[in-house]
Amino acid sequence: MMTALQDFQLDDVSNGEFSFCNVSQVITASECVFRDMHKELNLGDFTRIRQSHFNKRTVPKEKLAEWLETVCHILDSFSIPLLKNAMSNMDSIKKRVDDLQEEKINDQKEIIQLKDKIIEKKSDELNEVASTVKTEMKSFSTIVKNCPATLTKKTIEAAVKSACDKDDRSKNIIIYGIEESSDEVLRDKVENVLQEINEKPVVRDCVRVGFQRSGDHRPRPVKFSLSNSDHVAQVLRSANRLHTKEGYKSVYICPDRTVQERRSYKILLDQLKEKRNSEPNRTHYIRNSRIVSSDMNSSLSG
Structure with missing residues (x-):
């Protein structure tokens, strides 16, 4: 080399x-x-x-x-x-x-083709919905015209409005007894109450219900919304735990009821109070919009 x-x-x-x-x-x-x-x-x-x-x-x-x-x-x-x-x-x-x-x-060509198919499918679905709505509206009109005198158009419209209103309220919750102040942050107060019952859903649209009258120092109810009715049902199931917490004995968590439902519920509360006074040796509570009574021994054993 x-x-x-x-x-x-x-x-x-x-x-x-x-x-x-x-x-x-x-x-x-x-x-x-x-x-x-x-x-x-x-x-x-x-x-x-x-x-x-x-x-x-x-x-x-x-x-x-x-x-x-x-x-x-x-x-x-x-x-x-x-x-x-x-x-x-x-x-x-x-x-x-x-x-x-x-x-x-x-x-990219394949993506465009898929998008076109999605748009076409959505268009078909919209046409189908439009056709269904049109058919249902005709059926509704026929029912209204042919319904008996006792079932008036106004009655049917009220029933439809009530059903829609009930669906809207299914995502709402009302809390009574939360202290009210001028500089309050309602979301924080609501979340604090929910944490007491070990619930942490996403809270939206917190607002006080009604007008504050002069001389009336009672706190107004608080209404708020959750993402779906299942979360509302979970919170309502856990609401009874709140009465065992110090400082929350006068705070109540309730569903967002219509005026008619509130009246009916007030009647049930009055009946429940009478039951508890007349039969103090038994346990009384409200379940599924009716009063249920049982012997204390059986309720304790259950």
């Missing part, structure tokens, strides 16, 4: 496989050649090599031939194959990029 190549070792790259290790070896080989040149020419800087230095009589032709042979060996056996391999890789990368771009275009 040539003298200038004795200080380094180069792996065979005749197969054309690119490797960062090969690149590092080529760089090291080049530096070895330059170091040998600078040593022979007595130079301290790589950039100071000039043609005049090689014309010095102190540099024998054998040394110049060795350097030239070494550089040609590096270029021919290592640098050029690696450059060719890099160019081949670039072609491969370009082809892969082209394939990905084509794949992206096809995916």
Whole structure:
């Protein structure tokens, strides 16, 4: 092996496989050649090599031939194959990029087709709903025209309004007995009450109900909404725990009832009070809009 190549070792790259290790070896080989040149020419800087230095009589032709042979060996056996391999890789990368771009275009076309299908399906559903509403409205009109005198149009409309109102109220809760102040943050107060019964739903639209009359220091009820009726039912099931908490004995959690439902519930409360006075040895409570009574021993055992 040539003298200038004795200080380094180069792996065979005749197969054309690119490797960062090969690149590092080529760089090291080049530096070895330059170091040998600078040593022979007595130079301290790589950039100071000039043609005049090689014309010095102190540099024998054998040394110049060795350097030239070494550089040609590096270029021919290592640098050029690696450059060719890099160019081949670039072609491969370009082809892969082209394939990905084509794949992206096809995916976008497929997404557009899916969106068109969704729009078409929604249009069909809207047409179906419109047709159903139209049919139901005709049926409703026919019922109203043909209904007996006792079932008037006004009665039916009131029933429909009541059903819609009940659905709207199914997500609401009323709390009675929360202390009222001018600078209050209702959401915080409601969440504090719910935390006492280990419930943490997302509370929305907190508001005091009714007008505050002068001289009336009773706190107005607080109405708030939850995301769905299932959360409301869960809170109402846990509401009884509140009466065991210190400072909350006069606070009550109730569903958002209509005027008629409140009147009916007040009648039930009056009846419950009478039951408890007339039959103090039994347990009385309201369940499913009616009063239920049981023996204390049986309720305790249950």
